[in-house]
Every structure is written in C-alpha cells, then in structure tokens.
Amino acid sequence: MSDIPLVLPAFVCIPLVAAFLLPIFGSFGRKGRAAATALANLATISLLVMSIASINQFSVYNVGKWSIPLGINMVLDGLTGLFLITVNLVSSAAMLFSVRYMEQYTAKPKYLSLFMLMVAGMNGVVLTGDLFNLFVFLEIASIASYALVGFGCEDEQLEASFKYMVLGEVGSMFVLLAIGLVYGVTGALNMAYISKAVQNNSANVVLNFALALFIAGFGLKAALVPFHSWLPDAHSSAPAPISAMLSGVLIKVLGVYALVRTIFSIFGISSTVGNLLVVLGVVNMIAGAFLAIGQGDLKRLLAYSSISQVGYVFLGIGLGGTLLAAKTDSVWASLAILGGLFHLLNHAVSKSLLFLTSGSVEMSTGTRQLNQLGGLAEKLPLTRAACAIASASIVGIPPFGGFWSKLILVIAAIGAGVYWAAALIVAVSVCTLIMYLKVHRYVFLGELPESQRQIKENRGSMAVAMICLACLCVLIGLVFLVPSLRAEVLEPAAKVLSDGVRYADKIIEISKDMLVCAD
Amino acid sequence: MLYALCFLLFVIGLYCAVVKKNMVKIVVGLAVMEYAVNLFLIMLGYRTNGTAPIVDRTYYDFSTHQVTDVFLNSAVDPLPQALVLTSIVIGLGCLALMISICIRTYEKYGTFDITQIRKLKG
Amino acid sequence: MAVFYILLLFMLIAAIIAVETDDLLSSVICVGAIGVGGSIMFLFLRAPDIAITQIVVEVLGLIILIRATLARDLTFISGDREFFGLVVSIVIVFVIFLAGIKVLGNLSAFGTPVFSQIPDAASRTYLAEGLQKTGAANIVAAIILDYRGYDTLGEATVLFTSILGATVMLRSKCRKSLEDKLQ
C-alpha cells in the first residue's frame, strides 16, 4: 500500500516526459534517433513492469494533495489494473515491432513521441477518477491516433485520418456536452460524487439525455455498429504497429472502458441500458463478421473482424448488466462479465499479433490484397506460425486463450437461460473460422506469385515482438485456468463492474480516511 | 430559453459536420459545435448580476485573511471557466491538426469535396 | 439579459451564414464573427479569462483557417450529399435537437448556477478558500494550475500532440526512398 500510490502518477508521467524528450533527441542526428528509440522502448517496458506490479491492488491517489471533490484523484482498482496491463502489454510489443518497421518512414522520433503520447493518454483515461480529466486524456489519445493514422501521408491514409478525426471529434463534442449537462445537474466532476448525486435524483431526464450522449460519444470511439464507418479505413490504412494499437487497445480503452465505467460506476446499470448493450453487441458481432468475410484486403478484413470481436465483449458485459439489474443470478452475471473482460484481453493480444503479422507480410511483399498474395508459408515461416496461433486464438480453438473466453460466455449465457446468445456466439465463431481460413488459404498457401520469389523473413525486433505475443496467445489461457491468476487478474475486474455504484461509497470513504491521516 | 438557443448553435454545427461535403465546411461545423459547448458550460455557471471570480482588494478582509461574503454570494462559478479554458485550447489544437490534414489531402486529390475523395470503399 | 439574446442571435445568424454560404472565405470569416460574438458574450457572463483566451485563440485559429482557403483555384462549392443520406442526417439532427430542447428546460434556470444550490459543491470551496490555500487571487488560475493542475498538464499535452501531429502531416517527404533505406 505504501509504495503503490507513488506509481500511479508515474503511469502518466513516464510516457509524457519521454514524449517531450523524444523530439529533442531526434533533432540530434543519427545517434540521437537511436537513443530516442532506446528511450521509447525502455519507457514502454518499464510501464509494463509497473502494470504487472500494480495488478489486484486498490489505491486512490489525490493529485496535488487536494482531497476530492476539490482536486482530481487517480483510482487503481481491479478494472483499471486489467486495462493497464492490456494497454502496456500491447504497446510494448507494438513499440518493439516499430523499431524496425518504421525504418521505412521519415521522422521516426516524432512517431515515437506520438506513440508515447497515445500510451500516456490511454493510461490517463483508465487511471483517472474524474470525468473531465477523462475527457482531456481521451483527447490526447485520440489526437495522437489521428496523427498516427495519417503518418505515412499517402492518399488513403490521409483520407482515413480525416474521416476518423471528424467522427472522433463529433464523439468528443458529445462527451463534452454530456459532461456539461452532468455538471449542470450535480455540480460535481468527480466520478464518485457524480454517482452519489445521480442516485439521489435518478429520474432526472437531463441525466438520461447525458447518458445517451455518453453512449453515442464513446460508441463513436468504440466503433459500435451504426458509427463504425471510420474503423475499417483507419485501421487498415495506418502503419501496422499503429493498427495493432488501435484495434488492440485504443477502441477498448476509449470506447469499452470509458463506456463501461460511465454506465456501471457512475449511472448504475439498468435493464434498459443492459439490453441496449446486448443489442449493440449482437449487431456488432453479426455485421462485423459478415462484412469481414467479403473483404479482399488483409488489413480491412482484420479491422472488420475487430468490430465483430468487440461485439462479444459488449454481449458479455451487457448480459451481465441485464442480470445484475434484474437482481436474480449474480453468479451468472459475474461470469458473463468475466467472460467479456477476458475476451477483451484475449482479443487485444491476438488481434494486435494479427496486425503485426499483416505488417510483416506487407513489408515483405509490398501488398496486402489477398488475391495478389499466396504461398508465403515457406518464405515467411515465422509470420505464418504467429498468424496461425493468433487466428486459432481468435476463432476459439481449444488450447488457446480465445477458446476459454468464448467458453465462459457460452456457459454464462446457457446458465442465465439466454440460449439464443449461446447459439449466436458459436455461430459467429464459425463465421470467424471461415474468414481466417480464407486468410490462410490466400496468404500462406497456394502459388507464390512470380514477383515475390526474392522475399525474406523479417528478422530482428519485428520477429521478437511477434514471438512474444504468440507465446502470450498460448499461455493466456492459464490466466483463466490457474485459479490464483484468475483471482488476481480477472475476478477483481469483474467484481468492480458487479459492484456497480458501490464504487462511489468506496472512493469517498477512502478519501475521508486519507484526510484524517493527513491531519 | 438561452440554453435552447445555445443548443441550436450546437445542432447547426452538427448539421454542418454531417451533411456538408466540403472538408473545410466540416471543419467549420466542428468549430461551431465547439463554440456552442464552451458557451453552454460558461452559461451554466452564470449568476444574475454576478462578479468575475477574481478576488479584488475590495472583496478581501485583510484582518481575517478571508474573502468577504459579498464575494461569495455574487461570484460566478469558476469551475466551468477552468474547464472551458482547457477545452478552448483543445479546440485550437484540433483545428490546427485538422487543417493540416485538409491541406495535405487537397494536395493529393486536388479537391476539398469528400465525395470525390473515395479511394477507400465503405 | 437582453444583451445575451442579441449576442446569441448574432452568433446564430453568423453560424447559419457560415454553414450555408458557398464561398469558403466568407464561411471562415463568419466563424471569426461567431468567435468574437462568443468572446463578448463571455465578457458579459463575467468570464474575463475566457474572453481574453477566446479572442486571441480566435485570431490564430482564423489565420489557420484562412490559410486553408487561400490560393485555391476552387474556393466555391455547391451542393450537399446525396438525397437519401441528407434526409436521414437531417432527421437525426432534428431528433437530437428536439430531445435537447425538451431536456434543457429541466436544468436550473439561467442565472442560478447549480453550485449555489448544492451545499457541498466544490466551487464554493474554491471561492472561499482559493486565495488563502493557493495564493492566487484569480480563482480560475488557482483552479487550472493548482486544484486541477493535472487537467492543465493534459491540456498542454493536447496542444503539444496536435502541433506535433501537424508537423508530421506537413513534412515534405514521408517515406524513405530506396537509397535512404540501403544506407
């Protein structure tokens, strides 16, 4: 308890200071650029170590020694811990991958700086306990990602970046307006205090309107289906490590985390909202899967598959929320939520690995059109193995992580008596299987095109990043299977959601205790 | 009523951002939305016949080191002003980035019309 | 009170012209007009900090926006999106508008801020103790740089990020050519 609070600001400070230093380093020639790369990698790895250390901890940190409601507080609880480890895991792998991959672009230090800013923004979003602060860090992460999507300055990238930026900014404006409305009713910005005030006047239509605006705004960031049009463009155009970050963690932190935190911890789950989440999840799953199968572009296919997989997460969390609101089966409710969150972790690892392999394929062959690829199995054995593992995990083939999370979801759905959801999960998994078989069939099997006889496997940092993530895909099932790990990582996170608005009592009580200690 | 007019401004910006097909027009729409939200936040904190939240020598009691009750009962809400200060700067940053993307896209495609900028299919 | 209505109507008219005119330069100048109107309105709303920031940011923002429209062969535009999309968008926007109008009536009336009704609101403490606890007579400065200084760090970072993004976007050569890679 004593040393963990000091770590909390470091999650934001380390990437921020690194991001401010990197352009200065970068302006000092070749050696400076090498130092910048080393510094960035050091920063992400130290963040990863810190996030592992902070798992299953609970602490509250008052920034500037001002007790809430005056100041801003940072909260580390189970949900935050799970998201921190997801963010920093994927970001350190993507950073390692970009060491070599980004050599094809100019201005690498600026890329590294923007990358660190994106990481800082995401860490800030998951750590903060203040609604407006969440908005500020959301903007940091989004703006950095707009710039990174267009980093290559090619036609498609600029177009995707503009589209993404317009929709993202509309989403941000919705969120800001909703924060204003909430402030107008409750007079508070701290999540715990807002939650208290919301309980006292829950019938207020302004708050319901604000909740709708929050769902629309964060839904735009999470690419929920009516708002999904930016995602395939942005995720397929960006440089590969950035696609991995966007699909792997950015939509989850800015969309899923922010939405779930708002709904569960601030407004309190109701059956209407729970059902809405289930419907959104189901629509996402089906639409994403069907759109993905028809794609002829490797990264576009992966991007649509992300929409489908985020649907699983929403289905699990929404199902749990509906059950919680009905106050019937809290066992199945927490199991459904646990399944959703575990699927989020699985999807983050395996989808970022898939995007990294697509980057490796694109760098070797210069194309990502499925019909121009083929027969790469012998040329790129490592990439192929990594891709196979990641696809198996996403599809849900037994030893890999994805199988366990889908199994939990199916069990929870059957236990709760929602048989159609269980059937749907299996059916969409079959669609997913078809689309990844298609990827393998077109990319790695078949004839090698004449123009690509000379290509070689990418070695160095790209290979290391892919191997690390592939090992994780295999091992991540253990997080569920070993009870002690499950109790450390997943259960605290699921408990935060099933506790719902009791979050507020906990935070307020702790900050009162801290006030007493300080006096 | 003033809130409603302010919201109308927001909706005009939203309309512009979703309906218009010129890139600069879309940016203009987002800027209008931004102004509307800022104005709304400040209006939330306004007190009729209020004073600015800046302590003046006349509002300060030097013997007790406290601000006077007159100030406390007439000052407008300072918190939304702090939030708006932040959001204005965020808006300026977004504007700069968006305009640079627009200029770069114009260079590539030779037009600001998003219906003609369609290399990516839906 | 009347001054607020006049200023808001001025801003609304400027916004409608900005949205509907076919000339990009006039559109951008109307955005400037909205900003100036907003700045004066902030002044009347007793927010001098915001008014100053708004007017200076407005000037720079206008320079940036005008930069995008100058020296173009094609500053005139015409038409909206295709008919079906247009109707759907207008309906959605209109629904949001109606919902908002209906909801906003439930906020506390203009001129009575919410913190004056809530006994333990943070804003009361800021006003009462801000000068004593932070030493800044400008309570807004006390909030943005002391009580909520973490927000301002985020805000400075947003500006840093977007300017870095703009420099990245406007760099002349993005991909290294083959010779660069071989070196």
Add this chain to the structure above:
Amino acid sequence: MKGMTVIVKTISSWVKVLIFLFGINIVLFGHLTPGGGFAGGVILASSYVLLMLAFGREFAEKNLSLTAASRLDCVGALMFAAVALVGLFYGAASFFWNFIHQQYLADKATEFKLVSAGIIPLCNIAIGLKVGASLFLVILLLSAYRINVSTNKKE
C-alpha cells in the same frame, strides 16, 4: 515578396515590442488578473506572426528557426512537467503539489503580490513558453507549406 511597405515595417517593428511585452505581462500576472499562460503564450506567438507578415517568412525564421521553435516547445512542456514532478519528490509529497506555496508562503501575507502563488506563476511561464513556441511553429509551417497540386494530379 519580401514583406510589406516601409510604413508597415516601421510600425510593426515598434508594435511587435509592445505586443511582446504585453504577452509577458499577461503571462506573469496570470494568477492575479485575467489571462494566464495560454492567453499570454498566444499573444507572444502573435507578435512573431506580425513580424512574419510584415517582413516575410525568412526574416521571422532568422529570429526563431523551425528547429529552435520545436525544441522550445518541448522545453516548455518539459518545464511544466518538471514543476509538477518536483512536487512529487519534494519531501515525498504529491504530484502537482504546490510545494512553494504550502511550504514557504502559506503563513506570510503575500496576497496580491507577484510572488504569491507558489508554482502557479512558474506553470504560467512554462505554459506561455510552450504555447508561444508551438503556435508560432504551426503558423510558420502552414505558411511555409507550398502546395504542388498540379504536379501530383497529372499522373
């Protein structure tokens, strides 16, 4: 196109100084009067923009080059973060702790003086530096950027 006429140049070389001083004033007294780091920083940037408009871009770049502006931007941001971090390490206190005010100034009657608010003026200076440099940078970049559509379109 090397700037504008002599009248404009002469006047703006005087006005520039005034605007610059005004910006510094706004930054330094941000904790006592309206204004602060952001407004002041933008005013500082606009004094350079005036220089750029009157004398041409090359002259402005001679005063503050792109690399220097970019570095200044980073330095300003780092300064702000450093002020925040000193609070963290100063007597094992807290991130963003207003250590100067709480430790040294809280008991003294320094209201309405320039040196009164602890880290707030320091933060204002850092932000002013950062905002001024970065906005000057972006305007310089936007004006320096030449669009060559014609070469690109005829493929």
